[in-house]
Amino acid sequence: xxxxxxxxxxxxxxxxxxxxxxxxxxxxxxxxxxxxxxxxxxxxxxxxxxxxxxxxxxxxxxxxxxxxxxxxxxxxxxxxxxxxxxxxxxxxxxxxxxxxxxxxxxxxxxxxxxxxxxxxxxxxxxxxxxxxxxxxxxxxxxxxxxxxxxxxxxxxxxxxxxxxxxxxxxxxxxxxxxxxxxxxxxxxxxxxxxxxxxxxxxxxxxxxxxxxxxxxxxxxxxxxxxxxxxxxxxxxxxxxxxxxxxxxxxxxxxxxxxxxxxxxxxxxxxxxxxxxxxxxxxxxxxxxxxxxxxxxxxxxxxxxxxxxxxxxxxxxxxxxxxxxxxxxxxxx
Numbered sequence: 001x002x003x004x005x006x007x008x009x010x011x012x013x014x015x016x017x018x019x020x021x022x023x024x025x026x027x028x029x030x031x032x033x034x035x036x037x038x039x040x041x042x043x044x045x046x047x048x049x050x051x052x053x054x055x056x057x058x059x060x061x062x063x064x065x066x067x068x069x070x071x072x073x074x075x076x077x078x079x080x081x082x083x084x085x086x087x088x089x090x091x092x093x094x095x096x097x098x099x100x101x102x103x104x105x106x107x108x109x110x111x112x113x114x115x116x117x118x119x120x121x122x123x124x125x126x127x128x129x130x131x132x133x134x135x136x137x138x139x140x141x142x143x144x145x146x147x148x149x150x151x152x153x154x155x156x157x158x159x160x161x162x163x164x165x166x167x168x169x170x171x172x173x174x175x176x177x178x179x180x181x182x183x184x185x186x187x188x189x190x191x192x193x194x195x196x197x198x199x200x201x202x203x204x205x206x207x208x209x210x211x212x213x214x215x216x217x218x219x220x221x222x223x224x225x226x227x228x229x230x231x232x233x234x235x236x237x238x239x240x241x242x243x244x245x246x247x248x249x250x251x252x253x254x255x256x257x258x259x260x261x262x263x264x265x266x267x268x269x270x271x272x273x274x275x276x277x278x279x280x281x282x283x284x285x286x287x288x289x290x291x292x293x294x295x296x297x298x299x300x301x302x303x304x305x306x307x308x309x310x311x312x313x314x315x316x317x318x319x320x321x322x323x324x325x326x327x328x329x330x331x332x
Contacts, residue, residue: 019052022253022260025075027062027149027239028190029213033276034079040272041263045256053256061190062149069095069244076248076257079264081210082149083240084308093246100242109238110264111278114298115157116211117229118198118218125205129231130161133206134179141204143194144187145322151187151194152316153301154208157235160299164233174325181322182329210237211293215277236298239278 024034038055045053058065058075066085069075070093078096080086089095101108119127125138132138143151158180159173166172185204188194191213198207199221207214211230218226241261248254263269270282274289305311315321 019054020253020256021054021056022076022248022251022256023056023058023074024077024079024260025058025065025069025073025244026079027065027081028059028143028192029150029195029209030079031057031059031192032216033273033278036272036276037264037269040268041260044263044268045259048259055260059192061143061147063147064189069093069247074247074251075244076251076253077241077243077261079239079241079261080149081237081239082152082308083238084312085149086240086242087308089242089244095244095246096242097245101240103243104241104261105265106281107238108240108242110241110261111239111270111273111280113210113212113237113239113278114230114234114296115154115208115237116214116234117231118207118209118214119205119227119229121225121227123227123229127206127229130158130180130233131165133158133183133208134176136183138183138206139185139204140180140183140206140208141186141188141194141198142184142208143190145316147189148191150191150209150213153210153235153237155181155315155322156301156305156311157231160235160301160304161231161233163304174321178325178328181325211279212277230294230296233297233299236300 026034034057042053042055045051058073062080062082062085065078065080066088069089078086086096086100090098097103117127119125127133127138133140142154145151145155158177162173162176186197188197191209194207194209195217197203199217214228218228241264243254243257243261245254248257267282267284270280270285273280274285277292279293280286301311313320
């Protein structure tokens with residue numbers, strides 16, 4: 001009788017082992033993307049390992065997420081939109097491997113995008129390229145570059161356009177970027193807040209965000225209400241990923257965390273990414289979606305500004321170029 005009871009208890013316990021959980025801390029506008037990817041990975045993990053797993057999500061501005069992890073958020077993996085927000089996890093907390101860029105293909109970026117424009121149907125202000133964003137009759141919405149990696153890419157994309165247009169003339173570049181910043185009607189903390197301001201509050205003439213996001217907004221809120229404008233030149237926006245190794249090791253989730261990020265490079269995941277209008281690397285998926293992505297000149301920020309540490313010091317640190325330009329605007 002004792003043996004039977006013991007066997008029953010063992011079987012009962014085995015059948016009620018909680019599914020392993022990992023937490024993906026991601027940028028603000030990726031909620032729906034990972035809500036689509038996660039169940040596919042969970043099924044694949046079950047198929048390959050025989051184990052149940054649940055992927056939890058956390059979303060905010062990329063830099064806000066990095067700060068939260070440093071303050072104790074137990075994220076197993078990060079899927080960010082700016083590499084410095086991963087670098088800081090090593091520099092300030094030794095939470096990720098210093099060589100994280102070489103742990104996965106394509107500079108640890110499974111997918112990429114660029115900055116594009118969402119305008120109201122018919123494009124009433126006839127916005128065609130970056131130069132139109134400096135016109136006094138055009139009002140803009142995008143997040144605060146201090147809190148959003150998305151917005152930092154927007155700021156840098158405007159600078160890249162001006163650098164090419166004005167042949168490196170720093171005064172003309174600063175004047176142009178200052179005019180763009182001066183046309184912003186609201187600086188939300190993240191991309192999702194900016195979307196709300198543009199779509200629901202109906203602020204501004206142009207929403208600047210990732211190409212993937214402008215297409216998704218148009219699809220969600222109505223192709224009869226919005227148009228997408230992809231400028232002729234823009235920034236290469238990579239979406240870096242990393243295992244938060246210190247957290248994953250403590251939670252015993254290192255293998256699952258690694259597998260989750262590996263899965264983002266699979267054909268199945270890349271197809272989901274492309275369906276969300278992200279540009280991807282898998283050759284078969286790229287070939288299947290060629291018509292979906294307009295040709296443009298994509299410029300890597302490092303080729304213009306140097307590495308991200310230099311970019312942050314010169315543009316986004318307290319008292320740096322962004323602050324200087326914003327102070328000039330406030331005095332007008």
